[in-house]
Amino acid sequence: MDSTSPVRPTQHSHTTPHPSDAVVLWLIRTRAYFLKEIREIRRQPLLIISLIAGPLLVLVLFGIGFVNSNPVLRTALILPDDLPDDVRTRLVSLISLNFQITDRAYTLSEARIALEQGDLDVVQVIPADISGQLQRSEHPTILVYSNAINPLVEGWVQYLAYAQVNEINKALLTEQTRLAQQQAREVGVRIALGANRLTELEREVSRAEQETIRQELRALRAFLVQFRATIPPENLFAGRSEDIEQVRLRTDDAIRALDDVDAVLASGDIEKGLKELRDSKELLTLLDQQIAIFISIAPETIVSPVQQRYQNIRTEASGEASGAYPAVVYYAPGVLALLVQHTAVSLGALALVRERMMGAFELFRVSPANMVQLLIGKYLGYTVFIALASVALAAAMRLLGVPLLGNWFLFVILLLLLTVASLGVGFLISTVAGSDSQAIQFAMISLLLSIFFSGFFISRDSFAAWVAPIIALLPMSHGVEGFQDVMLRGIPPDPEVWIELGIIAAATFGLVTFLTQRQFRRA
Amino acid sequence: MIRANAIEATNVSLVFGEHAGVFDQTYCVPEGTILGLIGPSGCGKTTTVRLALGLYRPQKGAIRVLGADPATFRAEHRARIGYIPQQFVLYPNLSVAENAEFIASLYGMRRRQIHRRLDELLEFVDLAAARNRLGRQLSGGMQRRLMLVGALMHNPDLLFADEPTAGIDPVLRGRFWEYFRTLRDEGRTLLITTQIVSEAMYCDYVAVMRQGRLLAIDTPQNLKRRALGGEIIHLTLANPANLAKAIGALRRYPHVKEVRYAPESDRELYVTVDDAGDWIPEVLNVLEDPQGPNIVVESAEELALTFDDVFIRIIRQWEAQPEDQTADAIIGREQHG
Numbered sequence: 001m002d003s004t005s006p007v008r009p010t011q012h013s014h015t016t017p018h019p020s021d022a023v024v025l026w027l028i029r030t031r032a033y034f035l036k037e038i039r040e041i042r043r044q045p046l047l048i049i050s051l052i053a054g055p056l057l058v059l060v061l062f063g064i065g066f067v068n069s070n071p072v073l074r075t076a077l078i079l080p081d082d083l084p085d086d087v088r089t090r091l092v093s094l095i096s097l098n099f100q101i102t103d104r105a106y107t108l109s110e111a112r113i114a115l116e117q118g119d120l121d122v123v124q125v126i127p128a129d130i131s132g133q134l135q136r137s138e139h140p141t142i143l144v145y146s147n148a149i150n151p152l153v154e155g156w157v158q159y160l161a162y163a164q165v166n167e168i169n170k171a172l173l174t175e176q177t178r179l180a181q182q183q184a185r186e187v188g189v190r191i192a193l194g195a196n197r198l199t200e201l202e203r204e205v206s207r208a209e210q211e212t213i214r215q216e217l218r219a220l221r222a223f224l225v226q227f228r229a230t231i232p233p234e235n236l237f238a239g240r241s242e243d244i245e246q247v248r249l250r251t252d253d254a255i256r257a258l259d260d261v262d263a264v265l266a267s268g269d270i271e272k273g274l275k276e277l278r279d280s281k282e283l284l285t286l287l288d289q290q291i292a293i294f295i296s297i298a299p300e301t302i303v304s305p306v307q308q309r310y311q312n313i314r315t316e317a318s319g320e321a322s323g324a325y326p327a328v329v330y331y332a333p334g335v336l337a338l339l340v341q342h343t344a345v346s347l348g349a350l351a352l353v354r355e356r357m358m359g360a361f362e363l364f365r366v367s368p369a370n371m372v373q374l375l376i377g378k379y380l381g382y383t384v385f386i387a388l389a390s391v392a393l394a395a396a397m398r399l400l401g402v403p404l405l406g407n408w409f410l411f412v413i414l415l416l417l418l419t420v421a422s423l424g425v426g427f428l429i430s431t432v433a434g435s436d437s438q439a440i441q442f443a444m445i446s447l448l449l450s451i452f453f454s455g456f457f458i459s460r461d462s463f464a465a466w467v468a469p470i471i472a473l474l475p476m477s478h479g480v481e482g483f484q485d486v487m488l489r490g491i492p493p494d495p496e497v498w499i500e501l502g503i504i505a506a507a508t509f510g511l512v513t514f515l516t517q518r519q520f521r522r523a
Numbered sequence: 524m525i526r527a528n529a530i531e532a533t534n535v536s537l538v539f540g541e542h543a544g545v546f547d548q549t550y551c552v553p554e555g556t557i558l559g560l561i562g563p564s565g566c567g568k569t570t571t572v573r574l575a576l577g578l579y580r581p582q583k584g585a586i587r588v589l590g591a592d593p594a595t596f597r598a599e600h601r602a603r604i605g606y607i608p609q610q611f612v613l614y615p616n617l618s619v620a621e622n623a624e625f626i627a628s629l630y631g632m633r634r635r636q637i638h639r640r641l642d643e644l645l646e647f648v649d650l651a652a653a654r655n656r657l658g659r660q661l662s663g664g665m666q667r668r669l670m671l672v673g674a675l676m677h678n679p680d681l682l683f684a685d686e687p688t689a690g691i692d693p694v695l696r697g698r699f700w701e702y703f704r705t706l707r708d709e710g711r712t713l714l715i716t717t718q719i720v721s722e723a724m725y726c727d728y729v730a731v732m733r734q735g736r737l738l739a740i741d742t743p744q745n746l747k748r749r750a751l752g753g754e755i756i757h758l759t760l761a762n763p764a765n766l767a768k769a770i771g772a773l774r775r776y777p778h779v780k781e782v783r784y785a786p787e788s789d790r791e792l793y794v795t796v797d798d799a800g801d802w803i804p805e806v807l808n809v810l811e812d813p814q815g816p817n818i819v820v821e822s823a824e825e826l827a828l829t830f831d832d833v834f835i836r837i838i839r840q841w842e843a844q845p846e847d848q849t850a851d852a853i854i855g856r857e858q859h860g
Contacts, residue, residue: 024631025598025631028628028631028632028633029628029629029631031628032624032625032628032629035624035625035628036614036617036621036625039616039617039621040614040616040617043616043617043657044616358610358612359608359609359610359612360612362573362578362606362608362612363606363608363612363626364629365578366576366577366578366601366604366606367601367626367629367630368598368599368601368602368629368630368631369629369630
């Protein structure tokens with residue numbers, strides 16, 4: 001024989017080991033699985049690089065590329081021919097705030113075809129004679145068309161159209177109020193003259209002078225009628241509508257009083273109409289006082305009396321109003337949670353199915369090692385690897401300006417708990433998957449579920465109550481919330497985060513143990 | 524010397540389907556011997572091994588391995604058993620040493636023990652130079668040798684090897700059987716399955732399997748005798764004209780069990796006797812007796828049949844038997860003193 005025969009070591013004693021030996025043996029066997037996993041992963045440098053560098057690159061690209069959270073809406077504006085130039089300029093400038101108006105002029109039918117073909121996102125049709133309709137207390141309507149297939153885009157179009165109409169309303173009313181105030185100043189001057197003329201009538205005046213005064217008062221009446229028409233309808237105002245209404249009422253009273261004066265002058269018996277003359281003078285004085293109030297108020301205050309001032313308390317001390325993070329920083333904790341969960345789920349999903357398919361379960365079952373040692377060894381191996389990769393990613397994120405405002409110890413504990421809970425989901429997949437490709441498919445489904453429901457991009461409040469259990473079952477939901485608290489807010493995560501992650505970790509480990517034990521028996 | 528049995532199976536059956544599984548297996552394997560399970564693919568060799576390992580539980584009958592029921596094996600029992608499964612189940616991204624270390628750790632071996640043992644075994648199977656090579660970089664034969672190293676790391680008393688030589692070249696197969704016989708010589712018990720019938724000659728005992736049944740189990744030599752009804756002397760006569768006279772003379776001789784014409788020859792005969800070595804001189808005396816037939820024999824030698832022929836004969840004999848008749852498949856203690 002060519003080969004050297006090995007020296008046969010001392011035979012096993014074949015007795016039950018001492019309890020302390022049993023513990024050592026238990027640890028040796030668990031370590032065997034742990035080291036095996038670590039060594040296998042260590043031999044795959046591309047996997048390690050892609051796990052750390054991949055998400056970081058995506059985050060950097062996102063940070064560089066992300067410029068606006070609002071969609072850009074290509075909009076055709078169809079304006080009526082009779083629109084005055086100044087109103088046209090004003091409207092275009094207001095609509096441009098939220099919509100990207102195209103240079104090309106469209107008819108309505110052309111614009112609708114362009115919408116259908118996807119060349120335009122929005123078409124807005126401005127009605128003719130907006131000012132006239134407002135004066136007539138009508139509601140001019142701006143028609144907004146879209147052909148959106150994305151519900152979020154449609155929501156944005158509707159919201160932006162609503163905000164735009166509010167701004168247009170404000171601008172129109174402010175302008176009309178400003179015009180009414182200008183006319184009211186002129187009315188004030190003329191009322192003062194009219195009141196003087198009424199005082200003159202109380203004295204002895206010639207017939208010819210009476211006629212002159214009568215003509216002047218008629219002119220004043222006509223001016224008041226014209227002024228009344230410029231007063232914007234009360235119902236269009238957000239505030240100070242009582243002052244506007246008082247102006248209107250006093251104007252009506254003054255017009256009626258001037259009619260009475262005219263009747264007295266027509267009768268030629270001033271002595272008998274002295275009371276009407278004095279009443280009329282008083283009413284003109286009241287109108288003058290009301291007009292003084294009206295013109296003293298800024299048009300903006302009449303149109304929108306309440307203002308808002310925003311302050312983010314995070315940046316209150318520095319005097320800056322806005323304090324939210326840039327998008328790249330805000331989404332970083334979510335990316336970290338996503339990396340941890342997806343890596344753990346993928347590794348876990350392949351862990352048992354691969355061993356089962358290659359026949360290693362048979363080898364393990366024949367050996368003295370048990371299934372709990374296998375699970376704990378694998379959990380430990382993957383946890384250490386994912387934790388190291390995540391810490392490296394988090395450190396790289398610091399270079400992008402992502403802070404860790406909270407306690408780093410809580411951060412590490414949360415990272416470990418999220419890893420173990422996610423591994424549980426992965427191992428659970430591994431126990432039910434019949435092949436590698438099935439396991440990967442299930443892992444992808446869990447990834448999709450997490451992206452939609454974890455609060456990563458879409459707020460969890462957006463979902464119906466019955467979705468809450470699905471959200472709660474996803475480790476990433478708690479990971480995103482917890483990492484945002486620790487990293488960006490600097491506060492400890494809610495107790496619910498710890499409890500629910502703990503429940504997922506414990507429940508999945510229990511289930512995996514039970515199911516793997518059954519598969520072990522059938523190996 | 525009477526040896527204890529490492530494995531004892533009595534009327535063991537495990538049926539998977541109408542004709543799949545193993546049926547009424549009764550056999551035992553003495554300690555320090557090699558039992559070869561030989562049979563075509565799907566005949567139940569792996570199931571037999573799995574029953575003995577406790578991976579399957581018999582539906583009928585009883586099996587004891589190292590004195591215990593495999594279904595209730597404790598860690599101490601498992602620590603005495605080594606197993607080489609049919610496929611390569613070690614890890615492609617781990618080196619030879621790491622793979623072996625992994626298996627050894629499952630058996631609770633400490634680092635120092637592992638390193639010492641690994642050096643010996645790698646030397647034993649000529650893998651010392653490939654110690655740091657990754658599993659995926661090994662050839663098929665090296666992978667098999669690595670599996671053997673893994674199975675031997677914890678120094679098992681009983682080794683199960685399921686088709687360890689399948690798909691490897693004849694030279695390496697020969698090496699493997701050298702390893703196995705060395706292990707046997709150290710006192711270990713080996714149960715080895717193979718589809719390669721010629722490997723039966725390396726075993727102490729051979730069990731021939733077909734359709735889940737043990738057709739025969741005995742030493743290779745005894746199986747040969749049982750298959751052929753004895754041993755065959757190959758006679759070549761000088762003159763073809765004497766052929767009929769020679770047959771007549773031999774059939775009258777009481778120790779000759781059978782005389783047949785050799786295929787495609789007009790002057791050769793096959794003569795079946797109990798022991799060819801003992802009876803060749805007697806047969807020559809009968810034929811060349813000047814007072815008797817006086818036939819000149821050109822040559823007389825024992826016919827060296829391959830084990831394939833033996834295997835085929837055993838299968839044919841079994842097929843010719845009524846269904847309920849099973850072969851004697853017990854290696855009794857008295858047979859190997």
